[in-house]
Amino acid sequence: NAGVTQTPKFQVLKTGQSMTLQCAQDMNHEYMSWYRQDPGMGLRLIHYSVGAGITDQGEVPNGYNVSRSTTEDFPLRLLSAAPSQTSVYFCASSYGQASSTEAFFGQGTRLTVV
């Protein structure tokens, strides 16, 4: 059981480049989300999805796009990378409404934009 898999683990981009961070889960979870983690800022929600075909913005959506064509995959696209997007990105998934079950996190993607 792989859980939540994020690729790549590390990435360096030049300003203006675009790329897609991949996230896949094999637990048939309805809810998936993307966070960025910056020092002193904790986790900030970028986008989330409550099911295939449904996405919504979180706290810091600007500069990022998402889509949810399947239950398993939730890619995060950086349209035109900026140094301010240098961060560690985490994908998470969960069954659905608040419950005693946990949100499962991937291992993170460390992105540097130069």
Added chain:
Amino acid sequence: GEDVEQSLFLSVREGDSSVINCTYTDSSSTYLYWYKQEPGAGLQLLTYIFSNMDMKQDQRLTVLLNKKDKHLSLRIADTQTGDSAIYFCAEWGGSYIPTFGRGTSLIVHP
């Protein structure tokens, strides 16, 4: 909107107890969680408490919930160097996604 606050740093000596505090604003919170993040890794669920409970104990961990004051704490007894990590408080109630605090970095000195 919902807000979860916690202090950023806590430093303790090995063998002492650690207490990490958290306050939240969402009165509809159903579950409250503590997640642990070790260096270079993602978050992992440490423990959780349902909102109708006021205490939960799990080996060295004790979670206390004061629902009236919207205050949650995590006590780690006999803290070890392996407990050094970032601890995130999170609440989940009426929204689709849990709301996380900024995380408390626990530093354990030998």
